[in-house]
Amino acid sequence: MTRSEENYLKTIFHLGGGDSKSITTNAIAEQMETKPSSVTDMAKKLSEKGLVDYVRYQGVSLTAVGVKTALSIIRKHRLWEVFLVKKLDFTWDEVHEVAEQLEHIKSEKLVDKIDELLDFPKYDPHGDPIPTKDGKFQERDEKLLSEMPINSQGVCVGVKDSSVPFLKFLDKNRIALGNTIKVLDKEDFDNSLRIQMEGKEMRISHQIAANLYVKKND
Amino acid sequence: MTRSEENYLKTIFHLGGGDSKSITTNAIAEQMETKPSSVTDMAKKLSEKGLVDYVRYQGVSLTAVGVKTALSIIRKHRLWEVFLVKKLDFTWDEVHEVAEQLEHIKSEKLVDKIDELLDFPKYDPHGDPIPTKDGKFQERDEKLLSEMPINSQGVCVGVKDSSVPFLKFLDKNRIALGNTIKVLDKEDFDNSLRIQMEGKEMRISHQIAANLYVKKND
DNA sequence: AATTAAATTTAGACAAATCTAAAAATAGAT
DNA sequence: ATCTATTTTTAGATTTGTCTAAATTTAATT
Incomplete structure (x- = not known):
């Protein structure tokens, strides 16, 4: 291959x-x-x-074999991303490029050991699920922030767009995975949102909201 | 490149x-x-x-540039070998093949962070020196066990042959880097040695002695 | 159903890295 | 110094992955 x-x-x-x-x-x-x-x-x-x-x-x-192969590469990519962030202090906007290279390293033992070292993480730094060794996917009940109804609450669990500029924007605005989010209001005119994030009120554009995954409470 | x-x-x-x-x-x-x-x-x-x-x-x-480039690749190779052994419990006979792949990953930050994670090791698992970031080599005052005079003592610091069979042989015979060695006697007939290793007496062939580096005491 | 626009494939070419077989240069022996 | 054996290079072919330009198929429109 x-x-x-x-x-x-x-x-x-x-x-x-x-x-x-x-x-x-x-x-x-x-x-x-x-x-x-x-x-x-x-x-x-x-x-x-x-x-x-x-x-x-x-x-x-x-084909089935093709899916299995693809999942094993994606698994490697995401595990390396976690490694880079957790063990080497990379930021989440730096990991993709390096992981693109590391995902092609051929050594089953290496991947398994990295997995173990990281204590078998389920999600990568962008919130994307890491397939298991046997190719199972942990689907998550998440929706885009832009689709959440007013007054609903949740936790920020992932990004749809994981481009460097978007990730840097999120950092700058203190938006991080794990943050609690409540939708206070929606503006009909431009679809922007008024939200409460970690207790602090802020306004975000539709563009942003349409690229943030939230796990809804209850 | x-x-x-x-x-x-x-x-x-x-x-x-x-x-x-x-x-x-x-x-x-x-x-x-x-x-x-x-x-x-x-x-x-x-x-x-x-x-x-x-x-x-x-x-x-x-050329000078060629040397610098070669050293940076060797540096990466040896740092990855240390990483595999120290952090992922690879054995010293397993690391070469994987490091051959990892040495080609292009990310200066990655190498530097791995170096830091390992606390800036000076030698790889086979005792080979790791070039510094600016391409300096730490030469070591070492000689082959086969060239040590009778009654001289030292510490085993490296292997000349780092092939899998040789490394496995060393493991099987409890010969490891860091072990103390004293040459008790040499056999003229086949150049085999009688040595004391970590207090225990044993006999090794010339073939083995000619592939073990020892740092001589005093 | 015919025509046209768009998507897709084919055919032929190219660059990188390799090989084989033949030609050329070097080095060793007399 | 010449000859010969060995080493090294050249020339041309091959494989992988890509490209451009032309040809073909599909899909959309009338």
Whole structure:
């Protein structure tokens, strides 16, 4: 399994190709910042290896083996992210790039030992769930802050957008995972929110609210 | 800097090409288990990049920049080895293969933080010195056990051969770095030694003694 | 149903890193 | 100093992953 193959599987999974849903070559190309023709080539290759189902002009979806492989890479990526933050004091906006490299290290023992060292974490620094060794996903009952009704409360558990600028913005505004959130009011005009976060009242734009996952109370 | 380029620099350094000594393409090819013609190609490439001095038919040696680059890779390799042993309970015969991968991860912060986490180790699990961040080497006053005179004493500080079989052999015979060693007698016939290790008397072959580094007392 | 726009694939090319086989240079022996 | 054996390089081919440009298929519209 080459690094490139692994990256394709990961991308296809992130685009939803794990649920036997067909992902177009265009969508994959855009996500990976490559050309559709390159995706076609790789689709054939992965298909030959039994990792994806590929029908010409119809896009690709992951086979069971493909899903398993993708999950193992995602597992590694997220475990390394936790390691970088918890053990090496990286900030959550610094970890992605390095984890992109570390996720390709081939050593089952290494991953398992890192998992153990971290005491088997369930979520990465951005709140994304870490698949278990046997490829199980811990789905979480979370919704976007922008979809929470007025007066509902919850805890901030993840980010949808984990780009560096967004993460830095959150840091600057003292918005962190684990914070309690209550929706006080919604502004019809621009969909901005008035919220209480850790007791402090603040106003946030729809853009922000639509990229924060909250676990609702009760 | 590609992974392949890094591996060539590392190999040339290990073959002594850091002291403006010319290393033959054949020697490099043999060490890397590749063909001399491939080495020639890479020699040209590295020469163009100013990392090696290359004269046709005369072999290659590292430039100052080449040495610095090689040392930074070796530094990473050895720090990762320490990490694997100290933090993840790998045995010293398991670390090389994984470190060969980890040494190519590109993140200065990552290396520095690993260094810090390990409290700035000076030697790797096989007793090889870890270059400092600015490329300095801590040479050690060590000699091979096979060259120690009768009745001399010392501490086992490193292995010359760090192959898996040799390391496993040492484990099985309770020979570890840090052990005290005294040479009791040498057998002229086969150059085998009678030694006292950690108070216990034992006999070892020349083959073994010629691959153990000892720091002599006084 | 025919036409057109968009998406997708094919064909052919390229760069990196490797190989084989043949040619060239070096070094050792007489 | 010449010859020969060895080492080293060159030339051309291969594989992987990518690209561009052209051709094909699909989907949308009328």
